[in-house]
Each structure stands twice: as structure tokens, then as C-alpha cells.
Amino acid sequence: MYRERHAQSIAxxxxxxxxxxVSFVLCLAYLLGFPADAGGMAVLIGLGVLFVMLIGxxxxxxxxxxxxxxxxxxxxxxxxxxxxSRSCGSxxxxxx
Numbered sequence: 749m750y751r752e753r754h755a756q757s758i759a760x761x762x763x764x765x766x767x768x769x770v771s772f773v774l775c776l777a778y779l780l781g782f783p784a785d786a787g788g789m790a791v792l793i794g795l796g797v798l799f800v801m802l803i804g805x806x807x808x809x810x811x812x813x814x815x816x817x818x819x820x821x822x823x824x825x826x827x828x829x830x831x832x833s834r835s836c837g838s839x840x841x842x843x844x
Contacts (some may be wrong), residue, residue, distance in 0.1 A: 767811035775819045789820035
């Protein structure tokens with residue numbers, strides 16, 4: 749009984765990892781070339797769901813869609829301009 753549950757738990761974790769990885773790769777590829785917007789998010793959700801269906805993992809479609817939505821919404825709500833961020837350990841001063 750324990751081994752069966754453990755095996756199911758491992759299988760579920762690997763399934764979520766695969767779906768999250770698909771979302772991450774699609775979002776990264778998109779965001780390297782295009783700005784984050786709602787239209788792009790819709791296209792990415794569709795592509796992600798289509799991709800996992802085509803590779804024979806229809807159970808991962810929901811996780812892929814949700815993960816893509818989260819990544820894109822966070823990106824849309826917190827825009828980041830490279831070079832203007834203040835990361836740990838860096839101090840920039842502007843002279844006014």
C-alpha cells in the first residue's frame with residue numbers, strides 16, 4: 749500500500765514538473781522577443797495545451813494552462829526594464 753501511494757506521488761510530481769517546464773519554456777521564448785500582454789498570454793495558453801495534448805499527456809493540459817497564466821499575469825503586473833532594476837548588492841545613484 750505504501751509503495752503504491754509513493755509511486756503515485758512520484759508520478760504526480762513528475763507530471764506537474766513536466767507541465768510547469770513546458771509553460772516556462774514557452775513563456776521564456778515568447779518574452780525574449782515580445783512584450784507581455786493579454787493576447788500573447790492567450791496564444792501561449794493555447795500552444796501549451798496543444799503541445800501537451802500532442803505529446804500524449806492530456807492530463808497535464810490544465811496545469812500547463814494555469815502555470816502559463818500565472819507566469820504571464822505576474823509579468824504583466826510587474827514590468828521590468830533591464831538596466832533599471834536594483835538588485836541585491838547593487839547601488840545606483842542618480843544625480844538630479
